[in-house]
Amino acid sequence: MTDRPGGAEEFGAGATDADTFDVVVIGGGPPGENLAERTQAAGLRTVLVERELVGGECSYWACMPSKALLRPPAALAAARAVPGARAAVRGGLAAEEVLASRDAFASGWRDDSQVEWLRSVRVELVRGQGRLAGPRTVVVTTSEGGERRLVARHAVALCTGSRATLPDLPGMAEARPWSSREATSAARVPDRLAVVGGGVVGVEMAAAWQALGASVTLLARGSGLLPHWEPFVGELVADGLARAGVEVRTEASVSELRRPDDSGPVVLEVSGGNAVIADEVLFATGRRAGTENLGLETVGLTPGDWLATDDTLRVRDVPGDWLYGAGDVTHRAMLTHQGKYQARVAAEAIVARARGEAVDDRTWGRHVATADQRAVPQVVFTDPEAASVGLTLDAARAAGLRVREVDYDLGSVAGAALYAEGYRGRARAVVDLDREVLVGATFVGSGAGELLHAATIAVAAEVPISRLWHAVPAYPTMSEIWLRLLETYRG
Numbered sequence: 001m002t003d004r005p006g007g008a009e010e011f012g013a014g015a016t017d018a019d020t021f022d023v024v025v026i027g028g029g030p031p032g033e034n035l036a037e038r039t040q041a042a043g044l045r046t047v048l049v050e051r052e053l054v055g056g057e058c059s060y061w062a063c064m065p066s067k068a069l070l071r072p073p074a075a076l077a078a079a080r081a082v083p084g085a086r087a088a089v090r091g092g093l094a095a096e097e098v099l100a101s102r103d104a105f106a107s108g109w110r111d112d113s114q115v116e117w118l119r120s121v122r123v124e125l126v127r128g129q130g131r132l133a134g135p136r137t138v139v140v141t142t143s144e145g146g147e148r149r150l151v152a153r154h155a156v157a158l159c160t161g162s163r164a165t166l167p168d169l170p171g172m173a174e175a176r177p178w179s180s181r182e183a184t185s186a187a188r189v190p191d192r193l194a195v196v197g198g199g200v201v202g203v204e205m206a207a208a209w210q211a212l213g214a215s216v217t218l219l220a221r222g223s224g225l226l227p228h229w230e231p232f233v234g235e236l237v238a239d240g241l242a243r244a245g246v247e248v249r250t251e252a253s254v255s256e257l258r259r260p261d262d263s264g265p266v267v268l269e270v271s272g273g274n275a276v277i278a279d280e281v282l283f284a285t286g287r288r289a290g291t292e293n294l295g296l297e298t299v300g301l302t303p304g305d306w307l308a309t310d311d312t313l314r315v316r317d318v319p320g321d322w323l324y325g326a327g328d329v330t331h332r333a334m335l336t337h338q339g340k341y342q343a344r345v346a347a348e349a350i351v352a353r354a355r356g357e358a359v360d361d362r363t364w365g366r367h368v369a370t371a372d373q374r375a376v377p378q379v380v381f382t383d384p385e386a387a388s389v390g391l392t393l394d395a396a397r398a399a400g401l402r403v404r405e406v407d408y409d410l411g412s413v414a415g416a417a418l419y420a421e422g423y424r425g426r427a428r429a430v431v432d433l434d435r436e437v438l439v440g441a442t443f444v445g446s447g448a449g450e451l452l453h454a455a456t457i458a459v460a461a462e463v464p465i466s467r468l469w470h471a472v473p474a475y476p477t478m479s480e481i482w483l484r485l486l487e488t489y490r491g
């Protein structure tokens with residue numbers, strides 16, 4: 001599969017044979033790795049360009065280290081919530097051990113094992129900063145300082161992720177704020193931590209560092225936490241954080257920061273409220289594309305923008321079927337599992353087009369990432385956990401669907417009562433009344449994340465409610481929430 005009409009030389013002036021590949025992938029996070037593995041396995045010679053660590057943000061500064069920080073307090077809380085087991089819990093969290101375990105989950109910020117895996121799947125690695133230099137051409141400023149021009153016969157895939165975005169406030173530089181990187185990799189527990197932002201990173205990191213021993217103040221500028229979720233989610237998560245000792249302040253906008261003494265505390269001025277004094281401040285205020293230096297202008301796109309893709313992950317407005325995107329950079333659903341799904345879809349689409357085979361781009365077809373619009377699952381690993389898939393009630397209504405919400409107290413099912421004394425939780429199903437299928441589900445409560453995949457299957461497979469009725473949950477598990485929701489719906 002190497003010869004293609006109008007091949008390498010047409011696009012990559014001066015390229016040597018060694019620099020001509022079938023597929024060039026820029027960015028070695030989970031989507032980039034998966035895409036490269038799959039195109040290579042299908043017989044397309046693939047090269048991966050990575051400027052930092054193979055494995056990307058997720059492995060070293062996001063999913064893995066953050067969950068390594070959050071699992072120990074969740075385990076401790078779970079044991080404390082069970083009569084008879086509670087007595088065996090002596091003492092609190094061993095912060096040093098948690099940090100050491102986190103370091104191990106982040107592989108000590110070394111990518112040797114990932115590089116070894118790449119070698120095992122026969123994907124070539126070029127270390128350096130890649131950028132487009134016109135159609136099908138990528139120039140890499142290598143780690144050694146040289147330049148390498150790579151030409152793609154079939155496809156270039158941009159899997160370059162996202163970066164934390166911090167607001168431009170007075171005193172920001174002087175304050176030396178943490179971004180999600182420092183929040184997931186810091187070696188010491190600050191006495192006082194201010195967290196700005198009530199989104200997913202904000203609530204998870206507030207929970208983690210409070211459990212590790214910091215006194216955390218969480219400042220959210222809106223009226224509640226996790227604003228894109230069902231309203232009860234933010235309320236229950238805020239309640240859980242407050243119970244853990246976090247000071248949660250809503251309607252709190254930071255206007256200015258000061259750290260007059262370099263080794264002293266940072267002061268955050270908060271509009272309409274008391275100033276916050278902390279030893280460190282984390283800005284968990286969202287992400288940006290970070291595509292400024294990716295050569296997008298050489299193919300008619302705008303540097304800095306997110307990549308707009310069609311459902312086969314082909315970048316829009318670039319002629320010739322050769323430019324793809326997967327992962328955060330597409331802004332479709334900024335989660336590792338969705339990025340990997342996009343990578344699987346994109347790889348299959350690239351292979352089909354390279355072979356001249358038909359592309360199945362019908363909704364839910366083999367070569368489209370339909371789930372990005374219909375069935376994105378996400379778990380927030382706070383205590384209580386929050387888990388959702390598909391549309392919230394508001395989003396479903398905004399999409400013009402005729403829907404009904406079905407709510408139930410998760411704490412009242414037998415499995416939850418056994419799971420934890422005084423279990424607090426809630427569940428909501430959003431039913432499309434015209435098709436009688438589930439279009440969204442949300443669960444909040446300890447261990448709720450493990451309830452999610454059943455809902456993801458129901459939403460993605462569009463299982464009729466009448467058939468879901470026959471999916472009997474085992475007694476006494478928390479999954480009995482499904483029976484209660486269906487009974488409530490049927491009345």
Ligand SMILES: Cc1cc2nc3c(=O)[nH]c(=O)nc-3n(C[C@H](O)[C@H](O)[C@H](O)COP(=O)(O)OP(=O)(O)OC[C@H]3O[C@@H](n4cnc5c(N)ncnc54)[C@H](O)[C@@H]3O)c2cc1C
Nearest residue numbers: 027029051056057058062063130160161327328334335336
């Ligand atoms: C604190 C935190 C916790 C998270 N927790 C979860 C979670 O629990 N579950 C979940 O599903 N998601 C989670 N996420 C989101 C998840 O981390 C991202 O969705 C995921 O990392 C996206 O993968 P990606 O490959 O698109 O981007 P990245 O992981 O950012 O990888 C992109 C890679 O491209 C490289 N790169 C960029 N530009 C270039 C270039 N020009 N040349 C060469 N290489 C380049 C970068 O060095 C990087 O290695 C979390 C995010 C954060 C910030």
Ligand SMILES: NC(=O)c1ccc[n+]([C@@H]2O[C@H](COP(=O)([O-])OP(=O)(O)OC[C@H]3O[C@@H](n4cnc5c(N)ncnc54)[C@H](O)[C@@H]3O)[C@@H](O)[C@H]2O)c1
Nearest residue numbers: 167197198199200201202221284285286287334379380381
């Ligand atoms: N468990 C998980 O799945 C998980 C965990 C962490 C992150 N992530 C992903 O990473 C991405 C980034 O998360 P995030 O929390 O950084 O972004 P986010 O968009 O979820 O939340 C950012 C929050 O910051 C607020 N904000 C923005 N500017 C502000 C300002 N100047 N002052 C105060 N508040 C401000 C926003 O209103 C928003 O509520 C998300 O897409 C998320 O899906 C996932």
